Amino acid sequence: MKSFIFLFIYLVFTTNASPIAKTLTAHTLKSCPWSYWTIFIYNAMNDPIKVNVKSKDDDLGDHTLAFNENEKWGFCENFWKTTFFYASFNWNGSRTASFGVFDKTTTPHCSKWRFTYSRVCYWLVRDTGFYVGPHLTPFPDGWTKLHDWSRMT
Incomplete structure (x- = not known):
């Protein structure tokens, strides 16, 4: 279960299609290590x-x-x-x-x-x-x- 939660959080912050990414400014964090x-x-x-x-x-x-x-x-x-x-x-x-x-x-x-x-x-x-x-x-x-x-x- 912990792995699933970690994966979900990782995808939310690194996927450009996430609703969170759309609210950030022009210089947003991309999915880079x-x-x-x-x-x-x-x-x-x-x-x-x-x-x-x-x-x-x-x-x-x-x-x-x-x-x-x-x-x-x-x-x-x-x-x-x-x-x-x-x-x-x-x-x-x-x-x-x-x-x-x-x-x-x-x-x-x-x-x-x-x-x-x-x-x-x-x-x-x-x-x-x-x-x-x-x-x-x-x-x-x-x-x-x-x-x-x-x-x-």
């Missing part, structure tokens, strides 16, 4: 930028982001918490950057774990570099600069 993450990359520059995001298993493709546009994706963090997403950026063909946009070094700058919400990480791309934060707030409040642009040679 660990954290469900949503990552945003916003272009805060007047010029368009090219972005390519990859992981070991997925290539999210090449995207061109105009001013105030964003690239967004979500995923379940793996059991070992070693999920890694890498991004390559190109600005006007003269500046580039490549780094991990989701790994152990970025997660401390993202939102904290809450039971009914997915975790969120926001990246802000500016001409001065790459900033990460837990919320989409006016610049520079709450943003931490982690990377710079490199010049192409």
Whole structure:
């Protein structure tokens, strides 16, 4: 009987069709063994930028982001918490950057774990570099600069 109750409770909280899940907000907890993450990359520059995001298993493709546009994706963090997403950026063909946009070094700058919400990480791309934060707030409040642009040679 205890197993049945546990199974029922597990299904209620992890199935998207449950009435409880429908009452939660947009950043709801998905059926993941660990954290469900949503990552945003916003272009805060007047010029368009090219972005390519990859992981070991997925290539999210090449995207061109105009001013105030964003690239967004979500995923379940793996059991070992070693999920890694890498991004390559190109600005006007003269500046580039490549780094991990989701790994152990970025997660401390993202939102904290809450039971009914997915975790969120926001990246802000500016001409001065790459900033990460837990919320989409006016610049520079709450943003931490982690990377710079490199010049192409």
